[in-house]
Amino acid sequence: MNRLDIIATLQKALNLSDSAKISSHPAGAVNHVYRVQELADSQLPLIANNLQSSGQPKSDHNPVDLAVKWMGDDDFSGVNRAHQFALQQQLYRLGVAPQPIWLSDDETIWVEQWLEHSDSATLSMLELANTLARIHSLPITARPLDLASRWQHYINVAQLDMSSELYLKAQSLRKQVIKSEQDDDDYVLCHNDLLTNHLLLSADNSLKIIDWEYAAMGNRYFDLASCCLINKLEINESRELVKHYATLINIDEHDAIAKFDLHTEIVAITNDLWFAALNANRSNCHKLLRI
Numbered sequence: 001m002n003r004l005d006i007i008a009t010l011q012k013a014l015n016l017s018d019s020a021k022i023s024s025h026p027a028g029a030v031n032h033v034y035r036v037q038e039l040a041d042s043q044l045p046l047i048a049n050n051l052q053s054s055g056q057p058k059s060d061h062n063p064v065d066l067a068v069k070w071m072g073d074d075d076f077s078g079v080n081r082a083h084q085f086a087l088q089q090q091l092y093r094l095g096v097a098p099q100p101i102w103l104s105d106d107e108t109i110w111v112e113q114w115l116e117h118s119d120s121a122t123l124s125m126l127e128l129a130n131t132l133a134r135i136h137s138l139p140i141t142a143r144p145l146d147l148a149s150r151w152q153h154y155i156n157v158a159q160l161d162m163s164s165e166l167y168l169k170a171q172s173l174r175k176q177v178i179k180s181e182q183d184d185d186d187y188v189l190c191h192n193d194l195l196t197n198h199l200l201l202s203a204d205n206s207l208k209i210i211d212w213e214y215a216a217m218g219n220r221y222f223d224l225a226s227c228c229l230i231n232k233l234e235i236n237e238s239r240e241l242v243k244h245y246a247t248l249i250n251i252d253e254h255d256a257i258a259k260f261d262l263h264t265e266i267v268a269i270t271n272d273l274w275f276a277a278l279n280a281n282r283s284n285c286h287k288l289l290r291i
Helices: 003-012 047-055 081-093 125-136 147-158 166-178 218-228 233-249 253-290
Strands: 021-025 032-039 063-070 098-101 109-113 187-190 199-201 207-209 216-219
Touching: 003 021, 003 032, 003 109, 003 253, 032 187, 063 218, 081 098, 081 207, 125 207, 125 218, 125 233, 147 166, 147 253, 166 253, 207 216, 218 233, 218 253, 233 253
Parallel strands: none
Antiparallel strands: 021 032, 032 063, 063 109, 098 109, 187 216, 199 207
């Protein structure tokens, strides 16, 4: 679906007035993100009421300010949006994430609080390690990541040949993946997509974290390795991050590095499988458009 069609869909689904402002914002490989500003007394009763219940003022002069995600092109990730919504409600109450406002019945439109005066945070390796440690210590129990099942899902979507290099690599690590998620000492809430652009510094200098769609209970070192990969950290930066993290949570540095190195390989395979599934999904969509 092109941008104009997406905007028209949002206008209809959210019952926006003609005066509503919709602006496109940078997004990821799949979802489209828009900022929607609408008068709070206009045609968004459910959303306006949700914002009012959170303590935000409602008046003719205070517009409802929303971050709206179009997720209609995601036919491959396997993300449970209802679970994500419930999880982010908990995270919002803990002051970690923006308030989720509304999820459409077909789970293609996600609405959450727009963080006013927020900019992507520029963090040192120590600050990034501290953010990861903070996430991992949150008193929340989410659904398990179950990485082996996710791998199989991506393999099925991508229709990988059983003789392909990627499939064989995944199979060779399968037992280690299952074992890593059975380690109670390292089993914590993980973000699993902690791009620095997902860390927003608000006007009051508080740090908020967005894009929790891949968050789940999993191995802390998978989250660390994922953070390093998606932020394209150099080897020395990754080592510095792990060392700071080990100090912060009081664990042995050498043990932490060994576990991190294993999960670096696991994350690389996960990333390759994810992109294989994404590309296969896009290819199928293009075929359907030509029919």
